[in-house]
Amino acid sequence: MTGNHQIRPFRIDIPEVDLIDLRARLTGARLPDQPPGTSWERGMPREYLAELANYWATDFDWRAQEAKLNGYPQFTTEIDGQTIHFIHVRSAEPGAMPVILGHGYPGSIVDFIDLIGPLTDPRAHGGDPADAFDVVIPSIPGFGFSNPVSEPDWQMKRAAKAFTQLMARLGYERYAAHGYDIGGGIAGELAKFAPEAIIGTNVATGVHGFAYLGFLPQPGDDASDEERAYLDRHRADADGGTGYLKLTSTRPQTMAYAVTDSPVFQLAWIVEKFKEWTHPSKELPEDVVSREVLLTNVSLYWFTRSGASAAHFLYNSMNIAPDWSPGPVIPAAFSVFGGDPFGIVRAALNPGGANPNWFEHDEGGHFPSLEEPELLVADLRTSFRGLRS
Numbered sequence: 001m002t003g004n005h006q007i008r009p010f011r012i013d014i015p016e017v018d019l020i021d022l023r024a025r026l027t028g029a030r031l032p033d034q035p036p037g038t039s040w041e042r043g044m045p046r047e048y049l050a051e052l053a054n055y056w057a058t059d060f061d062w063r064a065q066e067a068k069l070n071g072y073p074q075f076t077t078e079i080d081g082q083t084i085h086f087i088h089v090r091s092a093e094p095g096a097m098p099v100i101l102g103h104g105y106p107g108s109i110v111d112f113i114d115l116i117g118p119l120t121d122p123r124a125h126g127g128d129p130a131d132a133f134d135v136v137i138p139s140i141p142g143f144g145f146s147n148p149v150s151e152p153d154w155q156m157k158r159a160a161k162a163f164t165q166l167m168a169r170l171g172y173e174r175y176a177a178h179g180y181d182i183g184g185g186i187a188g189e190l191a192k193f194a195p196e197a198i199i200g201t202n203v204a205t206g207v208h209g210f211a212y213l214g215f216l217p218q219p220g221d222d223a224s225d226e227e228r229a230y231l232d233r234h235r236a237d238a239d240g241g242t243g244y245l246k247l248t249s250t251r252p253q254t255m256a257y258a259v260t261d262s263p264v265f266q267l268a269w270i271v272e273k274f275k276e277w278t279h280p281s282k283e284l285p286e287d288v289v290s291r292e293v294l295l296t297n298v299s300l301y302w303f304t305r306s307g308a309s310a311a312h313f314l315y316n317s318m319n320i321a322p323d324w325s326p327g328p329v330i331p332a333a334f335s336v337f338g339g340d341p342f343g344i345v346r347a348a349l350n351p352g353g354a355n356p357n358w359f360e361h362d363e364g365g366h367f368p369s370l371e372e373p374e375l376l377v378a379d380l381r382t383s384f385r386g387l388r389s
Contacts, residue, residue: 103181
């Protein structure tokens, strides 16, 4: 393929000078005092942050993680003036279904690395070869190596249009889509731009996401005390936890200086979200997602300077005029993680229980591909099994 439609092989190769600079910034960081008697309720605790930053500087092996990521075929191409980076792994099974996987915030291609094997080679992972997928994992414009952005107005709708062009460029005429958070929003927009191509979607969500977006309903007159307390607790969690969204959706450039200049701030900014948004049964983020995965994701943001451009992507997505047009009707599956004991999400997205591909899990949270990859893989296989042709 030639010209602007060319697909180029890509390999991650962070310059050694950037690693030296990162270590110097981490070891020379100036940290604030922690008010006595306080912990996570005020943000990331100093003691935990200091220890994790030291681990990042002295024990974390970026080159090993870089080599792991480079073990998967990666490419870049230019779409709508923007460099789009993506992983593309074809299955060896005949008739494999293409699926595009959309990461969220503050996520990256790292979110889906452990899904590649089970999805492309189910035979080797205890599955049915008939459930095989070709996997495409793009970095959202402004995230990871789809950075820097060519223009300032990239947001979910424009990204969805670009991803349909990406799949067409790869030769896929029919494909499925999955995503969570921003990636879920993009998955839901794809059919508006490629109605004949999208066979179905699977979106991972939960009560937590509904609360953060202000979608929690008021309790009905017949609601129990337990349900009222449940809704009040999630609403309070959202009120206390959406400071990041208020800042990025109003003053992204101000926040951009901190995440670009200070790796300690970038570390705190992201890891706090893994503490707040993963399953609450675990005390620390690394009890849910390993330190190596956490720091690989944070390192991608740091080395690509995409903490700033990701903030602007959120700003654009939150401030664009909403498009409530339903678009083409396609099969839409939902995977609800983190528990939904009172059917909050179900009542909104699956009233009457009509959707045959509705999955609810007490486990997991905002990052299901990292927290509960086996459950998510099973949901994806079931969601799209009847849509293969």
